[in-house]
Amino acid sequence: PIIRRPPPRPETHAAELRELEREVRRKAALRGVLADAAGRSKPGDAVEFARAHVASHPSDLLGYVALGDALRRDGKHTDAARAYGSLIDLFPDRADMRRFAGNLLEATPDDAARALALDSYAVAVQDRNDHPTGWLMRALAEARAGRLPDAIRTLDAGLRAPRRSGNFPAWERTAKELMAVFAGVATRDDEKDPDGLIEILRRHGTRPDRRAGTRLLLTWENDANDVDLHVFDKRLSHASFRRKIAAGGRIFADVTTGWGPECFATSASSPEFRVFVHSYRQGPMGFGMGRVLSLHSDGKGKLRMGDHPFVVMQDRAYVDLGTLKPASEREVKLP
Numbered sequence: 001p002i003i004r005r006p007p008p009r010p011e012t013h014a015a016e017l018r019e020l021e022r023e024v025r026r027k028a029a030l031r032g033v034l035a036d037a038a039g040r041s042k043p044g045d046a047v048e049f050a051r052a053h054v055a056s057h058p059s060d061l062l063g064y065v066a067l068g069d070a071l072r073r074d075g076k077h078t079d080a081a082r083a084y085g086s087l088i089d090l091f092p093d094r095a096d097m098r099r100f101a102g103n104l105l106e107a108t109p110d111d112a113a114r115a116l117a118l119d120s121y122a123v124a125v126q127d128r129n130d131h132p133t134g135w136l137m138r139a140l141a142e143a144r145a146g147r148l149p150d151a152i153r154t155l156d157a158g159l160r161a162p163r164r165s166g167n168f169p170a171w172e173r174t175a176k177e178l179m180a181v182f183a184g185v186a187t188r189d190d191e192k193d194p195d196g197l198i199e200i201l202r203r204h205g206t207r208p209d210r211r212a213g214t215r216l217l218l219t220w221e222n223d224a225n226d227v228d229l230h231v232f233d234k235r236l237s238h239a240s241f242r243r244k245i246a247a248g249g250r251i252f253a254d255v256t257t258g259w260g261p262e263c264f265a266t267s268a269s270s271p272e273f274r275v276f277v278h279s280y281r282q283g284p285m286g287f288g289m290g291r292v293l294s295l296h297s298d299g300k301g302k303l304r305m306g307d308h309p310f311v312v313m314q315d316r317a318y319v320d321l322g323t324l325k326p327a328s329e330r331e332v333k334l335p
Contacts, residue, residue: 011246013238020230020276020318029279029310029317033057037066043074054083061087061097065311068104081105081113088120095128096221099137100309103219103291106141107307109330117141129161132171133219133259139178140217140293144305146334148186149195155179156200170253174217174263176201180209181297185334212299214249214271214326216264220290223258226281227288227312231264232274239264241280247273256281260290271296275308275321282315296326303332 030038033053040046050067057063068083084104091097102117102124121138128134135158142151155175183197187208190198201207218229231239231247239247241254249266264273279288294306306329310319 012236013232013246014236016238017232017236017274021320023318024276024320027314027317029312029314029319031313033060033063033066034069034311034313037070040070043070046070047074047076059090061090062311064090065104068108072108077108077110077113081108081110081116084108084113085116088116093127095124095131095134098124098127099134099219100221100289100291102137102141103289103307103309106144107291107309114141114144118145125158130163131259132158132161132168132175133261134158135161136171136175136178136217136219136261139175140295140305143178143182143295143303144332146332148182148334149197152179152182152186152197152200156204159204167255167257168259168261169255170261170263173252174215174261176204176206177209177215177263177265178295179204180206181213181215181295181303183208184210185297185301185303209297210299211267212269212297213265213267214294214296215266216273216275216324217260217293217295218262218277218290219260219293220258220288222288225258225279225288226256227260227262227290228254228278228280229262229264229292230276230278230318233268234272271326273324275324277310277312277319277321279312279315279317279319287311287313292321292324294324294326294329296329301334303334304329305332306330 037046037050047070050070054063064083064086068080071080087097087101098120102120105113105117118141125134139151139154187193220227228241233247237247239251244251248268252263255262289311292308296304304326308321312319
């Protein structure tokens with residue numbers, strides 16, 4: 001008789017999840033003004049505290065982050081965008097600060113804030129076109145604005161830009177897969193392509209991807225920090241730098257030399273993930289600032305995107321970004 005074996009069940013790592021939760025409680029990721037403002041239970045109290053700090057420390061970038069975060073918690077999104085935009089005013093010539101300011105602005109549900117973020121990314125790319133993360137963020141912001149052909153052309157330009165510094169092992173794969181996803185949404189079939197997008201993809205050895213899928217993209221603004229992405233699915237399968245194939249998907253690469261991107265990709269039909277960021281090695285550059293962006297394509301021509309910026313100020317500390325549900329993220333309005 002034929003013996004039919006049941007399919008293998010995904011490995012669960014519940015003990016690892018409990019360990020990460022203990023680490024979050026044991027070692028705070030924040031300190032100083034950010035910790036003090038976040039620790040106030042009433043958003044109004046946090047706003048007043050952060051305003052006072054900014055008034056007495058007008059050049060402290062973390063004060064403006066704390067103020068923006070407090071205002072966003074209080075539902076004052078326009079004021080939050082002004083606070084985050086102050087980072088651009090303080091550091092107009094620093095591409096890393098412009099990128100992080102853009103991350104914070106995109107997390108603010110305000111159209112003007114997101115337009116400012118896109119402008120900030122464009123200047124960052126102009127200043128440091130050798131940083132792939134700038135091209136990546138600009139393309140993602142263009143996609144969020146419904147400008148998918150522009151996003152594909154930006155990624156194409158980023159892939160062709162000279163590399164003067166840095167090591168970005170996951171950049172090319174991430175960029176090509178995003179181009180394929182965007183083209184899959186922007187084009188109905190390979191024959192009708194008025195914008196010439198499919199030809200751009202062919203030059204990079206890929207084609208439109210019209211399947212459902214989710215990607216979690218981790219980037220951070222330091223060239224000497226090692227920041228890691230940890231992803232748990234509903235069954236508590238755990239994907240990380242040690243176990244790249246798990247949680248129903250795959251992490252492309254373990255980036256140990258700064259910037260990112262680290263990308264987790266899955267084709268799960270209705271994914272839901274518990275996500276942590278770990279400052280594995282802080283390095284000489286100090287605290288880390290970054291973002292996990294979630295992007296979900298439903299395979300039917302719709303995209304959803306969500307922003308989860310973070311700051312981590314302690315070496316070996318974890319940031320718990322909570323449970324990310326692509327279905328609850330904001331839908332991209334396409335023309």
